[in-house]
Amino acid sequence: MxxxxxxxxxxxxxxxxxxxxxxxxxxxxxxxxxxxxxxxxxxxxxxxxxxxxxxxxxxxxxxxxxxxxxxxxxxxxxxxxxxxxxxxxxxxxxxxxxxxxxxxxxxxxxxxxxxxxxxxxxxxxxxxxxxxxxxxxxxxxxxxxxxxxxxxxxxxxxxxxxLDISFSYIGMPEPKEEEPAESSEPPISPLQEEDEEAAAVEDPTAALREYISAQLNQELAQLRQSVEQRLRATEDQFSSKLVQLEKGHSGGKGSGKGKKK
Known part of the structure; x- marks a missing residue:
């Protein structure tokens, strides 16, 4: 909701x-x-x-x-x-x-x-x-x-x-889901796999992604803390309201009994 x-x-x-x-x-x-x-x-x-x-x-x-x-x-x-x-x-x-x-x-x-x-x-x-x-x-x-x-x-x-949160960053392409297609190419050799892994490590956007991930985790932690503080404040307000209502009605009872006497 x-x-x-x-x-x-x-x-x-x-x-x-x-x-x-x-x-x-x-x-x-x-x-x-x-x-x-x-x-x-x-x-x-x-x-x-x-x-x-x-x-x-x-x-x-x-x-x-x-x-x-x-x-x-x-x-x-x-x-x-x-x-x-x-x-x-x-x-x-x-x-x-x-x-x-x-x-x-x-x-x-x-x-x-x-x-x-x-x-x-x-x-x-x-x-x-x-x-x-x-x-x-x-x-x-x-x-x-x-x-x-x-x-x-x-x-x-x-x-x-x-609370559902989603982020979109300007200038970064959104990931697209592609269906796996059958290929007639020969299987990749272990040496080619190592070369591709090395190229992925040298990806210039890797550092940016790590920075964004760290900032996002920090923002989520602050947001979670803020929500918990608001929930505690609401609970304290509710409890104090009930205490005030109980005190007021107990006082009303005493005044009513005094009038009868």
Whole structure:
């Protein structure tokens, strides 16, 4: 995959997404599913993931959807809240894996806007579907189960980016591939082979080729070092962003508890 085909990180606009993926009929069927196999069978049918036993991507998505429903049941969410939370997680995931480039900040902002879009009453732009405690629980769950493993999701669902370099030098002919032709000439004697090898050693372009090869190896080593430094910087930025998010939400929890007292 070349750089010209990479999709840049996008800014998505949050909208009310209740009943977007799970409608009333789907929620009725999900509520009736009591076992893990029944629930996974329904979800795989809803989202065309029946090949999850042999397709790793389908299996990952099915686990993501299954544990979303399981979280909603643990929190005691009603059908409207379950459908909205499921849509929030699904839309966030699709935004995160739309490009192999780093987009954690854009995706987290999109996720927070989606959550607040279902926590504040301001028709027709947002609704008060989740309470403040539910808002904190949703944020902690998504950060700890999804954003903490965002690199793994991007590795599984985005194409691998490879850097291919080719050089062409002005004034030097490009090598041409020629098919070997049958010749009726007599075989070359050992003395003639030695003369040809000596002529090849005395080739005036040999020194130039060696110099170009040495410079090319040096440039590639510098390029490899630069790419590794950028990857480390991106990884450090991602880790520091997660630490800041965790500190902010832990502080939010403490302030919420203080208000209750």
């Amino acid at each position: 070349g750089p010209e085909s990479l999709q840049q990180p996008q800014q998505h606009k949050a909208k009310i997404c209740m009943w977007k993926y799970l409608d009333v009929h789907s929620m009725d069927l999900i509520d009736k599913a009591q076992t893990t196999d029944e629930l996974k069978s329904l979800l795989s049918e809803f989202f065309s993931l029946q090949d999850f036993p042999s397709n790793p991507r389908s299996a990952i998505l099915l686990d993501l959807y299954f544990y979303c429903i399981h979280f909603c049941r643990d929190q005691g969410f009603n059908r409207e809240q379950t459908s909205a939370f499921f849509s929030i997680v699904k839309d966030t995931h699709e935004a995160c894996v739309e490009t192999p480039l780093p987009n954690v900040e854009e995706c987290y902002n999109y996720f927070t806007e989606l959550v607040f879009c279902h926590s504040i009453r301001r028709p027709p732009f947002s609704i008060d579907l989740f309470s403040q405690d539910q808002l904190l629980a949703i944020t902690d769950y998504v950060i700890n189960t999804y954003f903490r493993h965002l690199k793994l999701y991007k590795y599984a669902f985005t194409p691998q980016v490879r």
